[in-house]
Amino acid sequence: MTASSKPTAHTADREIVTTRDFDAPRELVFAAWTDVKHVSNWWGPNGFTTTTHRMDVRPGGEWRFVMHGPDGTDYQNKITYIEVARPERLVYTHGGEVELEPVDFHTTVTFTEVNGKTRVTMRAVFPSAEERDRVAREYGAVEGGQQTLARLAEHLAQSTSGAADRTIVSTRLIEAPQERAFQAFANPDQLKHWWGPSGFVNTIEKFELYPGGEWRLIMHGPDGTDYHNENVFTEVTVPERVAFEHREPVHRFKMEMTFAPAGAHTQLTWRMVFESATEFARVKDFIIPANEQNFDRLAAHLAAL
Template identity: 30%
Template structure:
């Protein structure tokens, strides 16, 4: 069963597409087994308690999501369609006292050795969909599907990774340029409050760059140097590079605020055309080369901070795009 990843959502729908590097039976089981779902379901920092699950048409999944601030979010999902390894349809967001918030349709399809997941959330009105989009973004709800990718990678490859996605309203070719032209990505990639300048920028497969980031504060000035080595540049689909912290003379150093951070990080950026004018960016970040147990633990514990950091950069990228694209 193959679906069209470029199909447009209706005004009252929220649509999400992800491609997971795992076979469809494994993706299905991780979705439907409550013990596995507890390892990844929900935004970062949330945990999950399943009270009961009856995976059949007319059955329910009763669970509570626990927020990092201690708030509990009870939920009753009622199943309407179940086609093993292919399709789930259920109502989401009901409680004992309130009706469901929306209906979810999830389609699973095999793409080579991977699995494509297409999710559509149908709400009563376009206005309700717009409000729900805002809520999901504010709550970090899209990180659920990044956590799912991390969980699958750990199960299959026994690797710890960080994954984050964001879709942007621009063409895939233009988005690729924003990631590979120094004068463009230096305007949005640095952490919030920092500026970025290049001492050297040879951005091509086999090339490298050396850069400086500073917050420009006279009272609490922080200046960081780093270098990147570009391993793959497959325009407009994929970009792979390594990163290391350096001193001003380009000697390898450590993260100035985290001395046990891994010495080398591998960044893989996948660009996916959702429509001719909308591109999904998937960033996968992982320690590279020799890594100690302490460094790996530091990386694993920092996923929440990484989410905040990349979210800030993505927010700046959205703002930068607005300055570049013509308005109607």
């Protein structure tokens, strides 16, 4: 891993660039940056822990969090996302408010596949060379970046022992309290109005929201095609979590949906584990944007209530 300052000529003297290769698939590495369940396990230099109050990974969305230092000091942070290109690139700004740590910078994080591994490059651009040097000196930003990526490597090493090469993680901050967001799924009269990608409508034939219960529905595509779906619930914890097995049609997967309170809002996370890496590779380019469309429809449904 290297930490340096050598990108473009006009900003080279005010940048900190940190790079590391990870022995993990790019989708998983990207998810580690955008899923609260992942990021709380590795973010920050050695000895730090992180409490996330809000994480909305989309352009204009915010990640508000507190970094707890090993000496007991709390550091208030805010990141505002400018660009989210899953799973290739994140662009965000840090800081911007009086009550936050006095550190402002613009960061681009790239995720590149290199010889079966994932190369992460963090490029932080500061307002001036003097500010870059101050942050490096007072906050140990260069060493901190190295330690942070080393902690990510440790976290990914633990994660890749399971189903990482066949897992899709999608997350969205929903602007509704936990109970209300959960009921939008738990109530089939609501669920039918927003489930599925853009243009789909639903006929729910059976919905038994308890472990072992069945969920049968027909998704009517915008081209007139009907898709019959059969699911069996494996876990239901109101209003926090639902898990089910999707058995029909075509592809089979297990879905875990978590509804985590985030102040007055809800962090909704979907974790889909497919039966094989081959099946995952076949459907991921459709499923990832489809999940985002599904979140858009849910947000619009809740806003209209």
